[in-house]
Structures are given as structure tokens and as C-alpha cells.
Amino acid sequence: MRILLIENERLIAAALHREIGKAGLRCELSDEADAIRLMQEGDDSFADYDAILVGTVSNGGGLVTQLRRCSGHTIIIGLLGHRCVTSTIAYLRSGADDVLVKPINALEFEARLHAVRRRTHGHSSSELRVGRLTVYLDGRDPAVDGQRLRLSHREHAIFSVLALNVGRVVSKEKIYETVYGLTGSDPLDKVIDVYICKLRKKLAEATGGDRYIETVYGRGYKFEAPSEEEADIGPVAHIAPLSPALAADDGRHVSG
Template sequence: MRAVLVEPNPLIADALGRQLGMGKIRYDRQDWAGLEELLQQQGAEGLGYDAIVLGSVDDPARCVAALRAHQVGAAILCLLDRRCVATTVELLHAGADDVLVKPVVSAEVRARIEVARRRSRGLLSNAVRVGQLTVFLDGRDPEVAGERLRLSQREHAILGVLADHHRRVVSKEHIYDEVYGLSGADPLDKVIDVYICKLRKKIAEATGGARYIETVYGRGYKFEAPPEHEDPAPARPARRVLPGYAAFGRGGGEARLAG
């Protein structure tokens, strides 16, 4: 996970940076003017951040509104020096995803950013159901048809990243960054491949040989149910015709009273 930290006070920025690092969040420090310049040069898509953490900036609501006006889709987390309901409401109305009071704790910061990211992807709960698998994003082991699938810590973390991007290609670099963050000591080359192989084997054993993780060569991996495990499309309900009215004809036209 990558974030940009906007905090002009160097002592506070160092303390916040330590918490982000403990939460395995890679971050860049920018002042507000520098972030605005990046937006002008690269646009919202070019920033490449998962989150923007706004600290003690002048007029934070204006900053949040400016980010949203630039179509920035990253999670915006605002940090206040003290609790203030009016300021919190103003920031949320401006487009912030969440507001915290300093000092902050790494686990809470990461959790709140992850919740905002899930909402932006349309995930309304901590469970992602893919075919016979239910992947929980809150630390629980996944289930296959209601039976627990036991995974190691790394396997669970990698499956969580894939489930969070269900049906989308995820690069090996992105998986590594999400799972290892700043504390990773393993080399990037091959380590993700090894865990993907282990995941495939365990999922196949639990699902009768089904392959849920596909390699997209040159791009990464994609997690989705094989065709035989996809839920069938729901049948379209028959059109109901109210008593006393004729159904619409194929060529359109207004309904007419029958009789």
C-alpha cells in the first residue's frame, strides 16, 4: 500500500511516518503545494497512491475538495490535532473518507484506509464470495462450501490481496508491496510465485481440482471462479400484467384498458 503524507511539521511527520511504516504502508512526504503540482503534471491517475493522509494543513476542507475536484479516487484520511465535530463534518462533506485525532496507531490507520478502498471497489462487507470460496478480509481463514481452509499467514495475506481485486489482474510487485510493505526481507523474485503455487494446490484439493488463480503472463495473477463454479445467472422474472390492463406489445405503445 502506498500513501502520500502531507504534514508540514517535521516532528509530527516523523512520528506519523513511523506509524505508517509499522502498518506496512510505504509513503512519500509532500507539502500541499508539491502535491498540487504533482496533480497538475500527472493527473489523478498518475499519482499512483492508495491513500492521501492530510495532517496540519491550512484549510484542510478546501484541500480535500480540491483533490476530489481533480477526480482523485484514493482514500483521503484527515488527521486533527483535537476532536472537533464541526471540522469533522466539514471534512466529510468535502469528500474525506475518514477523520482521526492525533496521535494515531498504525493498525487503525491501515484498517480505515482498507475500509475506504473496499467501499470504492463496491465491497460492502469483509467477505468476498468467489465460486465455492468465501474469502474473509478481516483475518479469518477462507471457507470452501462452509469448510475452513487452513492457510499460513503469508498465504492468507496474498489471497486477501487477490480477493480484494477479484476478476482484475494484480501484478506480482503489487502483491509483494501489499503483503511485505517496508518490513519484507524476502527477495521479490520467485517468492510470490512460490506462495501462489501453494495456494493453488490447497484450493484445488478443497474444490475437487478447480483452478481459481490464473497467471496472466507478463502482467500478474487473476483470481476468479472457474466457469463450472460460477453462480448461474438468475432467471428473469416473468412480466406481471396488472388485472384490467393489456401487456405492452413488441412495438411499444401505451398500455390500454382491456375489455
């Protein structure tokens, strides 16, 4: 996941950056002046982040209001130096999704982030049943009939995007932006095709041939339980192997 931290105090920013990194999340730093300048210039990059953290700034509530206008449904979390009911209320009324008190704990932060993320996608529970799959929206690998399906970092990141949008078409570009924090373009977005192929293969092997990821040509991919007719067909007869170059496993870290 791609996180933007807006923090005026450099030492605090460095400490928060280290702590967030412990959760395996990609964190970028900015200060209040730069954030305001970019918004005044009409920069729309704020919507590309999975979450924006607002730390020590001169007017937290005002900044959150501006960020909410230009960041769409991006998660916004306020960070307070000490517990303060008045400031908490101001943040929440301005459009923040949650408020934490510094110093933060990496595991608690990650758990809260997953909770807000699933609620923004309309999921009240951290578990979903999709066919024979149990999908966990708290960062754990999915399970098939109670048995864990082990996924690599990249596979898990892409699977999570699809699972959060179960039953809905997700464009290849959206997957690429969410997983890599960049705009996809040939040949880079071919990476998504590779990992969709890997995911399909693992799901088919674990379920006896069930197909959970559908290609919607010209639009993207859709994750959903196979229909009864598809499930009755039986195992997939053949899955073409990937080329050695494309089959190379995860050598680089990708935030999930």
C-alpha cells in the same frame, strides 16, 4: 499498501510515519507545498497510492478537493489535531472518505483503511464466500472449509487485489502497481506470474484441485469460484514445480 502522508509539521509527520509503519504499511512523506506544486504540474502519481492522508495543512478541505480531482478513487483520509465537527464536515464534503483525530492508532487506522477499501470495491461485508473459500477483506488469510490457508506476505498482497475484484479481470500491471507501488515492466512484472503460480498451487492443494484464478490472455487474471463442471473434474493431475530461483520465498517485506 502504499500510503502518502501530507503533513507540514515534521515532528508530527515522523510520529505518524512510525505509527503507520507498525501496521506494516509503506508510508511516504510530503508537505502541502510539494503536493500542490505536483498537482499544478499535472503530476498523476497521486492515483498510484492506495490512500492519501491529509494532516496539518493550511486549507485541508481545499487540498482534499484538489486531491480528489487528480487521484481518482484513491482513499483520502483527513487527520485532525482535535475533534471538530465543522472541520470533519468540511473534509467529508470536500471528498474525504474518512476523518481521524491525531494521534492515530496503527491497528484502528489499518481496520478503517480496509473498511473503506472494501466499500470502494462494492463489498459491504468483510467476509466473502467464493466457492469453498472464505475470503476476509480485513487482512486475514483466507480459509478453505474453515481451515486457514497460510499465505506469505507477497502471496497475501496479490490475493487481496484479486479478491477485492472478484469476478473482474485485473491486469498484471495493476497488481504490480498496487502491491509494489511501482509500474511493472519486464522482467519485474514476471514476479506476478511467479506468485500467481504459487497461489494456484496452494489453492489447488487445499481444495483438491479446484481452480480459482483464471488467466485471461492479453488482459490479466480473474479470481472467481470454479464452475460446477470444473469442480467435478477432480484433482489436478500435475502442477509443474517452480525453478529453485523462482520458488524462493519472501525475503523482502511488501505492504499488503
